[in-house]
Amino acid sequence: MKYSSTRGKGAEIDSAEAIIRGLADDGGLFVPEEIPAVDEAFLASLQQLSYEEQAARILGLFLTDYTKEEIRGCVDRAYGHRKFDTERRAPVRTFEDVSVLELWHGPTSAFKDMALQLLPQLMSTALKKTGETEEVLILVATSGDTGKAALEGFRDVPQIRIMVFYPEGGVSRIQQLQMLTQEGKNVNVTAVKGNFDDAQSGVKKIFGDAEFSQKLAGYGVRLSSANSINWGRLVPQIVYYFSAYTELVKAGKIQSGDSVNFSVPTGNFGDILAGFYAKCMGLPIHKLICASNANNVLTDFLRTGVYDRNRDFHKTITPSMDILISSNLERLLYHITGDAFRTAGWMRDLQLQGRYDIGAELLKKIQQTFWADWVSDEETKELIHRVFQSKHYIPDTHTAVAWNVAEKYHQSTGDDRAMVIVSTASPYKFNGSVLEALGETTAGMDEFQLLETLQDKNDAPIPEGLASLRAKPVLHHGVCRREEMEQAVLAFIRS
Template identity: 65%
Template sequence: MREANAMEYMSTRGKSESMESADAILQGIAVDGGLLVPVEIPKVDSEFIDELKDMTYQERAVKILGLFLTDYTEDELKKCVSNAYGNGKFDTEEVAPVKEVGDRTVLELWHGPTSAFKDMALQLLPQLMQTALQKTGEKKTIQILVATSGDTGKAALAGFADVPQTKIQVFYPENGVSAMQKLQMVTQKGDNVQVIAVKGNFDDAQTGVKKIFKNDVFVKQLETKGTKLSSANSINWGRLVPQIVYYFSAYADMCKSGTIKSGDTINFTVPTGNFGNILAGFYARQMGLPIGHLVCASNQNNVLTDFLQTGYYDRNRPFAKTISPSMDILISSNLERLLYHLTGDTMRVNGWMEMLAADGLYDVGVGMLQRVQNYFWADWSDDEKTKETIREVYDKTHYVLDPHTAVAWAAADAYRRKTDDMRPMLIVSTASPYKFNDSVLEALGEAAEGKNPFELLDALEAKNEVKAPKGLTMLKDAKVLHETCCEKDGMENVVFDFAKG
């Protein structure tokens, strides 16, 4: 029985029944292929935001998550949050610290166990999912399917390894992740984990996972055998909602330090490929956080930049392998959620998604574009610009950017230069530079060719004031446990075999 004030979730395509958050998190994706979204976005006032200033990150998380996950008790949320962000899993008590770098402000989201921002959500999602299993009485094994462009895979594996009543499979593009990212995944321990290289790019892996979810016959066949599919990609609401927290937390920290005053409007620049990270900022803005513009930073796979500037989404373009591989994406799934929230029209959203699936493109029109641009601004960098930014920031501040954060830094520069908007800008830093040693060292003028990942790690540590994360240095002696590779059309067979095993 639902409580009167319970938050409900519905599909962006309007053909599925609404549900509460525990069911939405377990299901991952709507049965009609759409994404699950809150029917209403909760609102907060300045008093709510001011109260966050003197709270820990964990306390802030419980307060914000409680607005969305209304069928979880406060005690349940406290336990989930404590297990996710406590117990020494993050290398700083602040969890997501705000740092001053020269004349810029940076939100560091890479202090978790896998040194990437995905830990902010993927340390919490398994806790939310395990609690949901208990709350709903679900007896089936939940088999998590993940497509990764680099960071999501390891973070999901680390979060779900040996979690009872779950299995997890991660699919990554065979030659589309950094050497360190690959090592993190293929050395993952756990009786319930499997890592598979896909012969193709990230979009091939992501499309393969979506096709499996949409294959009703296959899904029902698995359920008769006691297995229920779910996702740990940001298509799962349980992956996205934890990311809203760090926008509020960063704002509270900036108020507490005196960088801004309560009520001041700030901008965020976010490197993003699948549009989930920046969409969390949109939710925070809609809730009442004083955000002006969200600057979307892309690499050479600049499909989002083009869309945000023209209203025309076209994935029919060459796929570029870049030094910022986590953004090597041409199908940005979470854009569907934004389109729903700005139109409230599931039929229009469904039509656009059908055009994307059939022809690889759609056009939202001038009126809709203007609405999008009320919230978003966009720019992109190629690899040379990214390296140049890494080098310039290091020369000026001795701070080492990873390639994704460098893309954001350059976009923040472009935004100020082209708009004259001088409101405080917070740059979202999504990964440790040690995950991309070769590219970073080359940007800093050091030879990387011929060196193994750990020689490169040592070389970068010699130049960096921040020590290499233990989770990466320990990989040197880790055993490779996963060597499976499949064709992009063979993913369904791999999933079925893992379910049987």
Template identity: 75%
Template sequence: MNYISTRGNNQKMTSAQAIIAGLADDGGLFVPDELPQVDMEFIKGLTKLSYQERAARVLGCFLTDYTDEEIKGCVERAYGGGKFDDAAVAPLNIMEDVSVLELWHGPTSAFKDMALQLLPQLLSTALKKTGEKNQVLILVATSGDTGKAALEGFRDVEQTKIIVFYPENGVSRIQKLQMVTQQGENVAVTAVKGNFDDAQSGVKAIFSDREFNAKLNEAGVSLSSANSINWGRLVPQIVYYFSAYADLLKAGVIRAGDEISFTVPTGNFGDILAGYYALRMGLPVKKLICASNTNNVLTDFLTTGVYDRNRDFFKTISPSMDILISSNLERLLYHVTNDAAQVAEWMKSLAETGRYDVGAD
């Protein structure tokens, strides 16, 4: 399986290469050139497995250039060793009419731990596999949770350094304290004047600056990202949709083939996009409900087909949802249209005018 850009620059990479690069040369996001398919026997087989074993099975569908042993090692280092305070890693709390997937049992109590404990392991393995000699500098924009989870995940990981940028007045006091007190010889944290979108746009601008990147490369440094624009950050999230279904099946709440719906609090669109990938792979999903707060740019887009970030920005008690530029939506647009040129045109319009219109259909 190869990975290509959503904006169609004909760049093809293995999953290891895409995870190291983070972002495509044309500013697009890496997506698999084909989506793997699984059947109900695959899903039923997950019921007897631990979370780590489920993760290895699902990840193996996408990371085809990694060996089974490499994937297993990455998963064990990410989710084993007592890092999570529940042996189930992502336990499902089954109630009468609704079930809650608990994704807060990691070392920083943020759901981002589910991906950011695994991404550093995937990246470290990728560096060895590809023979990359450069030091990899991870740039991260955060609205709160991602920053601490990324810092913790990459702390003292060989051949990496990480800088986290957070909006000066846009994270909670606890989140700020978590970040600025982070231990590790390879970590740094910087406040940004502005909101998360400003921080994220700044990071993307650095990635897109070819002259600056060339200078870094001369100094033996390559840039990568730990935001969900990096495929290695997104792919671990697909796992817990399958895991939740397997737990419902195991508990006898549903029968094989029954469809279930997921309600997902949404900011940068990575979490719910992982659910979309699970659906496209063959998981019986009835509906994916994109839950927004007052920064409801996604609600309006999914209702009208018009994406418009030219609106008031609200600071709420859910800073991880306080986002007006949902980067991962670009991947959904690519998969729905299969038209990279059109996606590139929409993203150009978003950058220049703050809006684009995909049409009512």
């Protein structure tokens, strides 16, 4: 299978080359030339397979230039070796009225591990397959979870360096500590003065700067990305939609062939887009419910067809969703229209004017799959408290947003299909906000006292990766402005 840019320029390439590049030369995102279709027999064949075996089957449909042995090796190294604290990797907790897909049992306690344990393996294999001799520099902009997951995944991987930019004051303290204590000879963490969109725009500017790329080439370095703009980061996320469906069938919540709904806390649109690919492949998904916080640019877009980032930016208790420019939406627009020229035009309008309008006809087509709403911080806290009281289950703040919006969807539509809440982080990662939602006074507590207090209420233990932070020294101290990010990259390369 070949891959091309959403903006239409450049030759079609194999998946290995697309994964190494990360971003197309014209600034677009790589997309498959076609989306493979599966049938009922394929779905039935997944039922008795482990998560790793399911992943190998599904990835093999997209990464056709990798051998079966290469894919199996990548998957085993990503998900095996006790990296996850559960054999099921992505278990589903079922309740009478809803199911919760827990994607945070990996080493950094966030859903990004599902992809970012695998991407380094895919990229390292791709470098060998293509005979690439240059060093690859992974540049990442993170709103919290991607940074640590990428750092952990790429730590000390040969021929690859990784540099993570995060918004200063724009991530939780636990997320910050996870990044700043990261070990590894090939890693760098730098704070950017501003919000996530400043960090993300700065990274995109670096990728689009041909002169800077030439300067890096002089050091024997080429750029790539571990954000969900990289196809190798997005394709692993398709797997857990299939995995969740098979779990529901096994649990007797649905019969094979029944359609289900997924409610997804959404910022950069990668997680929910993976569900779109799964649906296009033939997984029986009825609606993908896009759940947002007060930075509700996606809610407005999916209701009106107008994407407008010209609005106030809100810092919320769901910092991983504090985003106004959702990069992966570009892929959806391309697949819905099949028109790279129009897609490129909308992205140009977004860059120059901060908005674009896709029109009523295309909006109606998108709404056949997507439904959207948003909730405030107060609604998020209320949901956490209510779920704890009724189910003795503690969702993190992002999961609570998806849960609340799922309830709004049901109230609005009356749709009684099985509902899956996509749970993207352990509650321990956002312990202060979760404890406040549960009615606890947190004033004067440090992060580790917060962890211990939450442990007293939660059935699940504190993840080892978080508990061990107490003894780890801070290793990264870099801070820069957005306009200084290129200089920061050069300083890291020369170090």
